[in-house]
Structures are given as C-alpha cells and as structure tokens.
Amino acid sequence: MESTARRGGGPFEGLYKFVMRRNSVYVTFVVVGAFLGERAVDYGVHKLWEYNNVGKRYEDIPVLGTRQAEE
DSSP states (O other), rough: OOHHHHHHHHHHHHHHHHSSSSHHHHHHHHHHHHHHHHHHHHHHHHHHHHTTTTTTTTOOOOTTTOOOOOO
C-alpha cells in the first residue's frame, strides 16, 4: 500500500520534475529566483531602515532641501 502512495508524489515532486527536466529550465529558474530574492530582501531591508530612521532622514527635516525663491 505504501508503494501506491509514493507513486503519486506530492506537490513539490511535480515542480521538481518540471524544473529539473531540462538544464535550461533549471538555470532560468535559478537566475529568476536569485533576482526576485534579491529584490525582496532589498525591499525589506529598505523598509526596515526607513522605519528605524523616521525623523532622522534628510527628507524628514523641513528646513533642509528647500530653497528660497530667487527674485
């Protein structure tokens, strides 16, 4: 009975078979995954940094960055 349960596989087995079927698909999967992972980490760290530095950033100080109108 266990052999019939193993034959069906799980949800990750189908993904594994699809990704590992050809080398070009595997390389594309790795490159796209690395790019998306880098973007996600960059976004998370940026939001965390902004949250921890509210009021200390250049944009948060109202007198800095504003220019007097030249006549």
